[in-house]
Amino acid sequence: MFEYIESKTILSKLRQTDTLFGINYSMNLYRGCQHGCIYCDTRSDCYQVGDISNIRVKKNAVDLLKKELAAKHIKGTIGTGSMNDPYMPLEAKLEITRQALQVIAQKHFPVHIITKGKLVTRDIDILKEINKTYCAVSLTITTADDNLAKKIEPHASKSSERFATIETLALQGIYCGVTLMPLLPGINDNWQNIENIIRKAVDSGASYIIPMLGVTLRKGSRDYLFKAFDKDFQGMKQTYEIQFGENYICYGSDYKILYQKCSDLFAKLGISTKMNFYEGKKDQQLSLF
């Protein structure tokens, strides 16, 4: 179920370039997300999104995007995928993300897509066009185990499908990698899981892996997570209450050891933990010729 809404704007300018993801503008074509991840930060009260399973589609999104991009004289990377997933199942039918990418390609703006949806490969034709300027696709992967992913990210593509998506994108020359985050202490923040993700990401052709080995929780997102714990992870709610209270950032007790192990493995495998950002050179060089 979904409903259409009108939006006043479609691009939000960040105060400064995001240092992890290289994003200057954030673009949300939907409100709410079908993927249902139990840790989703979009449920935090501060965003006032309400029930995120109630999907609202910004019906004037593509027209707004055309107008807003036409008014921008300085290019900056458009990021999508932080408050909702641009490749949630509904996108297969509505193609709002696809239409927005077509506009972005026509306007030669750089893009960074963050997703858990294999549907992104549908748009490889447009991503290749955007890639003449700059295109990055990050697949978020929090567990290498499809069964565990089903519990913590119930309606997203399987983890195995996300690795396959990286392989497809990489073979097509699209710059892509993994955002290895968040990790829920006591659930998926163990070395076996982290090592599996890293090795599979590298084998799939990822160019980078950006790790964050904990989870952020706020009022709203914490309440939902605790309810989900009662369903599938008995006793975990009490453990979190004792260990983290109302902390915003929640790390497991051995997170420093895990970061060190990651760092050693990244060095051994020769994989970067930082993305290359848009620098405004590629398309300028193209225009010279």
Ligand code: SF4
């Ligand atoms: S895909 Fe992202 S936005 Fe959607 S439910 Fe999961 S964490 Fe939230």
